[in-house]
Amino acid sequence: MEKVTITLNGQQIETTTDKTVLQTALDNGIHIPHYCYHPGLSIAGNCRMCLVEIEGIPKLQISCNTFCRDGMVVHSTNDRVRKAVRQVLEFLLINHPLDCPVCDQAGECWLQIYYMTVGQYDSRFTGNKVIKHKKATPIGKWVMLDQERCITCSRCVRFTREISKTNEMVIFNRGDHCEINTYPGRELENRYSANIMDICPVGALTCRDFRFKCRVWYLESADSICPSCARGCNIVIHHNPHRPHKRNGARVMRLKPRYNPEVNKWWLCDDGRYNYRFIDQGRLRHCSVLSPTGREQLYLDEGLRRLAELLRQTPPRQTLLLLSAHSSNEEAFAARRLFDQSLGCLCKLPDEGVFTGDQDDFLIREDKHPNTNGVLRIFGWQTSDLLPMADLLDFVAQKNIKVLLVNRHELSADILGQLDQLECRLVYLGTNVTPAAEAAYLAVPLATFAEKEGTFTNCDGRVQKFSPAFLALGDAAPEWEIYSRLAQHLGLEQAFPSAAEVFEQLRTGNPFFQKLEFHEIGAFGELGAP
């Protein structure tokens, strides 16, 4: 690898010999049209869209597979190149059906984009289009295949060969007969399968979950972090704030991976991608208290006043807070400040969903929480300090716990019954209506990760920031806000006004977070102190 300078469209660009012309151009904000090239996959060089003129070479070259040399003079926008690229596009579109109005890719389709930027020709084709197999064939749990829209760029084939290493997708036949498909009788069956419809530049592979839910131009997006395992893959929440009458008021339409070279690169597992329904469905919206006539709905402040009363009546060492590793760093810190340090309650993090054994050597981690690492570091614990869920009842009995605050954890009917027998009052703080929320003396609604700002610390100690996509439903709020109000009712001088300010309080006392600055944590997150 050696440093060289090339001239691209008259602009001097410094690059290295291990980079291709296309990579160099993209890195410098110059877009050269391409379909088959994907930075995460091997180079195929089969779509021919990235043709450029290189002085000294008589024929046009594909920039995706031409490596930079010193003094190279490249033109990507002159008439000769534009004409050639337009003709390549004309060939790619020659058998393409004109079904954009009913195609789910419309609006984020690179055929449409390049037709508008470099195409804009009138079709010269007078023959009959070659029509491939029937439309909309499901090839797996999440992916729908429309062969006739395919331009055989082979990105999906390379993905299943190189990234998921499962080899399901293949190009069968040759020439204008060629088609992508799975092996006869075999399904697209891997835990990263939905990525192939992300990388499909056209409408050949679409998402069975997202199909026809929403036109992509209605979507708004918010950068976030996947909460489904300790990897903390970077995601974008696509939501639809403008048309709540569609889809029964559901706000989140889909989750998409967001590029982070240090964590998930361009990819996201299916488990994380499709774990978003809890944000809109079955939400706990209001405080409620168990009364002789059933559950009684309360204003948030009235609920918190009763909680404060309960905490005042109970000796702190007989109050146990079961923390959640779904809480952000700021929330865990606020919990520690209020419950552990000010009130002197017992705090424990249960091991539920931490050692599931379900992990692979790519993205999926066995710990199904986004922030176990962060909570442990904030409380200064090791994984050995986790409270085994099986020992919960023993712990409650042994310590004579009279108030159990449960943050998001699911408790079985058996445990709920036993708690009743032990005369332990259950207070449930959570995002969704669960059996525990319905059995609890007091239920307090919390905001989901999509409704609040904060940071998670992933399994590698990377602190990553997520931003709210929309407001929380009902009275739900981030934990630090709940705890802040609770502190007021308890008459304490403690305030957690915003995620940024809680983070500021957190980092002053914790060497792991000390070097980090909330507003300076960028799109790729930052590593805490080793």
Added chain:
Amino acid sequence: MELTVNLKSRLDEIKRKFPFAFSSVLPAIHAVQEEFGYIPLEIEPAVARYLAVPQERIREVTTFYFMFNNRSVGKYHIYLCSNVSCWLRNYESILAYLEKKLNISAGETTPDGRFTISLVECLGMCEQAPVMQINGISYGDLTPEKIDRILDNLD
């Protein structure tokens, strides 16, 4: 469907010749075709397992190349060239004669399983057009009489 002993030894031989498993796919498929006359879909998983490549890669190669048969063909597989030189020399009349003589059309196999006619592209013997090839042996300057002679001499 399982591999025959003969095929296994052929595949062993092929595997020894190549440094990467995937390189051996093409010769291996040739060996399968010699054994069965075509590539049965059911044998592909067994071949793939034996070569330690994904079965998808076998299917990909068999469907890419025209000369691998995806279904059973006759004992004598007649390739008749339909490319430019043979077309100029009127291969269509030869095809019509063949179809009439064997009572099948191009792409079909005779009911007794002896003959299959396939139309192919250039066989590389344009100077002798029209040309056909039967099981790898080429015949040029075809006339109806010559076709009678050739086919009658086959057992």
